[in-house]
Amino acid sequence: MTSPASEEPRPAVPYGTPDAPRIAVRGEAHLEIDPEIARIGITVSARGKDRRSALDDLTRRNAAVLDLVKSYGSSVERLETGHFSITPELTQRGRGExxxxxxxxxxxxxxxxxxxxxxxxxxxxxxxELTRVDGPWWALRPDSPVHRDARQQAVREAVQRAREYAEALGTTLAALVELADTGAENAEPYQRTAGRMRPMAAYGTEAEDTAAPLDLEPQKQHVYAQVNARFTMTPPRL
Known part of the structure; x- marks a missing residue:
């Protein structure tokens, strides 16, 4: 006696039916806000006729930079050393190196x-002395509530758009069928920032007079969110 073949599950229908018509919409949000943090890159250099003198000068200047940055206390949220190098420079003349x-x-x-x-x-x-500054790069914190606000605003916009379509047909929404980030498989970060300050450099001795502080205008941050949503609605009378 053979057992009856098991029924395979039917794939979900990507479209509605006359009894349960569907509405597919996209919700979008774009927020423009002030940055929360700024990053700067600091490159300290030193030269010497021998390895020890170059290393001693580099150690001294690096310590001066770190002490200066740390003197700003809680204003500095993070301080990291990313790269260190001592490189010999060879003569270009003569037979031997x-x-x-x-x-x-x-x-x-x-x-x-x-x-x-x-x-x-x-x-x-x-x-x-011999210090280069790059930046600033303006940004939001990765856990900033602004990202959540943008996502929620995108969802509300999708619901509102679907309701307007249903109202145009003289009916109402019945249920939410699907809600997904746009390009969920290859999602890009919501935050998109651009722009930076031109690098500055000082290659002489330390200035006797303190320069006036730069007036830096924070660059607005643009946060985007997009969702795709599908709803069913009560069958309209056409």
Missing amino acids: RVRSYHGQVHVTAELSDFTALGELTTRLADL
């Missing part, structure tokens, strides 16, 4: 939330 000098670099990244302190710190760093 000779080391002419050594070049050392340390790259430091600082993240600040106080933008008033940022302008002052950036100016003081640029005044230091």
Whole structure:
């Protein structure tokens, strides 16, 4: 006796039926807000005729940079050393290779939330000997509630748009069938930022007079969210 073949589940119908017509809409949100943090890159350099003198100078200058940044206390949320190098520079003349000098670099990244302190710190760093400053890069924190607000606004916009379609047909929404991020398989971050300050550099001795703090205008951040939504609605009378 053979057992009856098991019934395979039917695939979901991507469209509605006369008894349960569907509405497919997209909800979008675009928020423009002030940044929450700013990052700057600091590159400290040193040169010497021998490895030890280059390393000693680099150690001294790096310590001065770190002490200066740390002196701003809670205004600095993060301070990290990202790269260190000591490189010999060879002579270009002669048959044999000779080391002419050594070049050392340390790259430091600082993240600040106080933008008033940022302008002052950036100016003081640029005044230091053989120190380069890049940035700032304005951003939002990864866990900023702004991202949640944008997603919720996109959902509300999708519901409102679907209701307007249903009202145009003289009916109402019945149920939510599907809600998904746009491009959920290959999602991109919601936050899109651009722009930076031109790099500044100081390659002489430390200035005797303190330069006036830079007046940095925070760049607006643009946060986007998109969702696709499908609803069923009560069959309209056409």
